[in-house]
Amino acid sequence: MIRKLGALLALSMAFVASHLTVAQAQPHPWQMTLAQPADDRMSEIIWFHDILLYVIFAVCIFVLGLLIWVAIRFNAKANPVPSSNTHNTLLEVLWTVLPVLILAAIAIPSFRILYHQETIPPADLTIKAIGKQWYWTYEYPDQGNLTFDANMTVDRLSAPNTPGGPPRLMGTNNHVVVPVNKTVRLITTGADVIHAWTIPNFGVKIDAVPGRLNQAWFRPNREGTFYGQCSELCGARHAFMPIVVDVVSQERFDQWLAEAKTKFGAVDVPGATKFAAATVEKE
Numbered sequence: 001m002i003r004k005l006g007a008l009l010a011l012s013m014a015f016v017a018s019h020l021t022v023a024q025a026q027p028h029p030w031q032m033t034l035a036q037p038a039d040d041r042m043s044e045i046i047w048f049h050d051i052l053l054y055v056i057f058a059v060c061i062f063v064l065g066l067l068i069w070v071a072i073r074f075n076a077k078a079n080p081v082p083s084s085n086t087h088n089t090l091l092e093v094l095w096t097v098l099p100v101l102i103l104a105a106i107a108i109p110s111f112r113i114l115y116h117q118e119t120i121p122p123a124d125l126t127i128k129a130i131g132k133q134w135y136w137t138y139e140y141p142d143q144g145n146l147t148f149d150a151n152m153t154v155d156r157l158s159a160p161n162t163p164g165g166p167p168r169l170m171g172t173n174n175h176v177v178v179p180v181n182k183t184v185r186l187i188t189t190g191a192d193v194i195h196a197w198t199i200p201n202f203g204v205k206i207d208a209v210p211g212r213l214n215q216a217w218f219r220p221n222r223e224g225t226f227y228g229q230c231s232e233l234c235g236a237r238h239a240f241m242p243i244v245v246d247v248v249s250q251e252r253f254d255q256w257l258a259e260a261k262t263k264f265g266a267v268d269v270p271g272a273t274k275f276a277a278a279t280v281e282k283e
Helices: 002-018 040-073 089-118 250-263 272-282
Strands: 125-132 135-140 146-150 176-179 184-190 195-199 204-208 214-218 224-229 242-248
Touching: 040 089, 125 176, 125 195, 125 204, 146 250, 176 250, 184 195, 184 204, 195 224, 195 242, 204 214, 242 250
Parallel strands: 125 184, 176 242
Antiparallel strands: 125 135, 135 146, 184 214, 195 204, 224 242
C-alpha cells in the first residue's frame, strides 16, 4: 500500500509540475497558474505559490494515506481486540512539532516577500490613481499638473478577436504609461467609495480609500500592455472600470509625456517633484 501511495504521489506531482508553466499575459483555456510576471516581486509570489502548492499537496496525500491505513488496519474486522493504550508520547510530540516546523519554514519566505512589497524604494516616477464611480483619474504629480481620466471603451471596440486589441471589457480610452525598468510609486485614494487598483502581472493590489492615501510600488521589467480591474466591490458598475498600463522604453515615454502634456493641458511647475514627495511623506 505504501508503494502504491508513493507511486500515486509521484504521478500526481509530475502532473502538477507539468502544468506549472508560466501562463501568458492573458488567461487562456485550461490555464492552471498565475499571469506571466512583469515584475520581480510577482515572480517571487509565483515561486512562493508553487512551493506552497507542493507542500499542501504532500500534506494532503500524507493525511489521506494515514486515513486509509487506519481504516484498513484498525477496523473491527481486522482488529477485533482493540488496544487499551490511550497515549503515545512520541506521536503526540511529532504531530505537534512537525506542523510547527512546516509553518516556520513557510513563514520565512512569506515575511521576506511581504517586506519586499511594503518597502518602497526611491521612486523614478510617481503616479496617483483616484478611484471614482466608475472610472479612474490619474495624476502625474512630478510632471506638473498632468491629469486625465480613463474610462472603459465601448464593448464593440474591445472585441477579443481583434488582433492587438484589448480583451473584452478591459480597454480604456486613455492608458497609464510608464517606462520600463523604472521604479514607479503608486499613490491611491477614492473620491466616493472604496476602490482597489490591481495589475496581476505586477503583483500589485491596493485599496483606494476616500480621505486616505495608500502607497504601493512596482518596477516593470519588460515592455508591453498590461490589464487589471477594480478589485473592490464599489457599486453597480464595479465591473466596468478597467485599468490599462503601457510599459514602454524611456524614449517612448518621454515622447508620450510631451504629447500628453499638450493633450491634457499640463504645465511644468518648478519644484513639483519635491512638492509631491513632501505631500506623500506628510500623509
